[in-house]
Amino acid sequence: MKILITGISGTLARGVAYRLVRRGHEVVGIDRRPWPDVPEGVEMHQADIRKRPAEDVFRISRPDALIHMATVTHFTTTTEERYRINLGGTRKLFEYCHEYGVKQAVFAGRHTVYGATPDSPLYHTEDEPPLAGAAFKELADLVAADLYAGSALWRWPELNTAVLRLCYFLGPSRGGTLAGFLSKSRVPMVLGFDPLYQLMHEWDAEEAITLAVEKQLRGVFNVAGPAPVPLSVVCSATGKRAVPIPEPLYSSVLGRFGFPYLPDDAVAHVKYPIVIDNKAFVEATGFVPRYSAKQTMEGFRWN
Amino acid sequence: MSLLDDPQVRRNVERLPIEFDDYGFDRFGLSRKALVRAYSPMAYIYRHYLKVTAFGLENVPATGRGLIIPNHSGGLGADAAMILTSLILNDEAPRLGQGMAEYFLTRSPFARPALRKLGHLTGLPEHGEQLLNDERLLLVFPEGARGAGKLYKDRYKLVRFGTGFMRLALKTGTPVIPCAFIGGEESFPQLFHIKWLAKLLNGPFVPVAPQLILFPLPVACQVYYGPPMHFEGDGSEPDHVIQQYVDEVRHAMERLISTGLDARPTAFMFERMPDSDQEQRR
Numbered sequence: 001m002k003i004l005i006t007g008i009s010g011t012l013a014r015g016v017a018y019r020l021v022r023r024g025h026e027v028v029g030i031d032r033r034p035w036p037d038v039p040e041g042v043e044m045h046q047a048d049i050r051k052r053p054a055e056d057v058f059r060i061s062r063p064d065a066l067i068h069m070a071t072v073t074h075f076t077t078t079t080e081e082r083y084r085i086n087l088g089g090t091r092k093l094f095e096y097c098h099e100y101g102v103k104q105a106v107f108a109g110r111h112t113v114y115g116a117t118p119d120s121p122l123y124h125t126e127d128e129p130p131l132a133g134a135a136f137k138e139l140a141d142l143v144a145a146d147l148y149a150g151s152a153l154w155r156w157p158e159l160n161t162a163v164l165r166l167c168y169f170l171g172p173s174r175g176g177t178l179a180g181f182l183s184k185s186r187v188p189m190v191l192g193f194d195p196l197y198q199l200m201h202e203w204d205a206e207e208a209i210t211l212a213v214e215k216q217l218r219g220v221f222n223v224a225g226p227a228p229v230p231l232s233v234v235c236s237a238t239g240k241r242a243v244p245i246p247e248p249l250y251s252s253v254l255g256r257f258g259f260p261y262l263p264d265d266a267v268a269h270v271k272y273p274i275v276i277d278n279k280a281f282v283e284a285t286g287f288v289p290r291y292s293a294k295q296t297m298e299g300f301r302w303n
Numbered sequence: 304m305s306l307l308d309d310p311q312v313r314r315n316v317e318r319l320p321i322e323f324d325d326y327g328f329d330r331f332g333l334s335r336k337a338l339v340r341a342y343s344p345m346a347y348i349y350r351h352y353l354k355v356t357a358f359g360l361e362n363v364p365a366t367g368r369g370l371i372i373p374n375h376s377g378g379l380g381a382d383a384a385m386i387l388t389s390l391i392l393n394d395e396a397p398r399l400g401q402g403m404a405e406y407f408l409t410r411s412p413f414a415r416p417a418l419r420k421l422g423h424l425t426g427l428p429e430h431g432e433q434l435l436n437d438e439r440l441l442l443v444f445p446e447g448a449r450g451a452g453k454l455y456k457d458r459y460k461l462v463r464f465g466t467g468f469m470r471l472a473l474k475t476g477t478p479v480i481p482c483a484f485i486g487g488e489e490s491f492p493q494l495f496h497i498k499w500l501a502k503l504l505n506g507p508f509v510p511v512a513p514q515l516i517l518f519p520l521p522v523a524c525q526v527y528y529g530p531p532m533h534f535e536g537d538g539s540e541p542d543h544v545i546q547q548y549v550d551e552v553r554h555a556m557e558r559l560i561s562t563g564l565d566a567r568p569t570a571f572m573f574e575r576m577p578d579s580d581q582e583q584r585r
Contacts, residue, residue, distance in 0.1 A: 118410040121429035122331060192412020196332045196419075227330035230416075237326075247412070273332075294325040 007070030011175030171202020200225030225289030315397035365396035375450035376487025474538030486524030
């Protein structure tokens, strides 16, 4: 199969590319960022997904499947630019898929789209609406992108679309949202709260995305590995110091005193859990995570 | 310290039919360490202060899902605490009863993680379903806060039942175990409620009892478990069918309550009620 990966220079996407090449697929990649030591078997195009050269890749390479991983978060990108990339880019890519006869599209989204609120249940299922945008405006564009990708299911029924909502991952690349939160020696907790965090090994996350393409998945799927653990355990197992901070002071310490930076609204994600039910994904793909939470966190610690 | 580390509690927590991970947590964030720490002082109160005797524990399934449906007795939550303790201290087959917590508690700092570590999640129907599908034992007071705020003059009269527990039982195919708690109303006889204070605190009610403090008197209490009741259906039945099932449970509870009240020599009993079955077994 010829598979196009957008955002291929990203942490997870490179791993997915390696996996696909090893399994005998042809991989084409698009990214604005370079991938200097791109492996054999990967055809790399340094381009912007919203621009003409990206369409050319579709027209000339004619991929059978698309893995869309070119989304950005508030950690790196301003609001306006995020909307252009996450929503505008996703829209363009799905239109190209339709136009150039791509058979399978996989959108790699995030489990944070469900949002963290005190009254929401644990183990979110895919039929629940993603509510993150209401309380956390920096996630609104990703929620919209997730829903837009899902709309391809009725917009272009002949295109097999899978929307993945992946939980946090940790791994040797030290990339990703959770790794960023744990990047400094201290982790800011909110005094009196200790939410469950669901995480999986980076390599398991790569495997899950690969499986989604190979099994020609269709629909919306939560992707998670081992059972969640409290944030305090995440901190101690990864060798970080959890510092409980009274909520009124929380936003003023972020980005200072050895704490990582977070937007103000992110405090809800440090107070309340986002836990997803991965039953549908496991049933559809037979996915079995190889690494336990303990192995993942300790691997991250000593890596 | 035996008050925070009771050997029987520790032993029985180890035997719970629940899967814990490498760090002693289950998939809902329940903590084995917190269970021992919280139930150890409860076991002391159970044995030496409220002198609880539990009857019919063989009716509680040793493994697998179940819904324990008790009456509210006394406004302090001692009823829930003692019922839960009786389930843990059951050496034949210890079980953890998990409750559904009040919304305002699960928004509060400290209360939220503490409740979660003991297995009490926010009172959402989804949580009830998830726990039962995971073969847990759920404790639901069908009278709700209305029942907890019963005055002494209305003691042991059941107030209106909610029907949510029955739909949950039908949807998940869970047996209902009716349960009666006796003695709570004497240990904390509620004479009246301070309504303005309740409104000020945004809580359900503020009771006043003769002891004036919010702590029970050392009246001996008893817990009775009735035989499990199985109901046919899938939870989508019309209201009158559900109501009929709920009334069946209610009658079973009324029978257990009157058995329990008749068995006491006096209402204000300060000695433990002997359990002949248990003595024979020993």
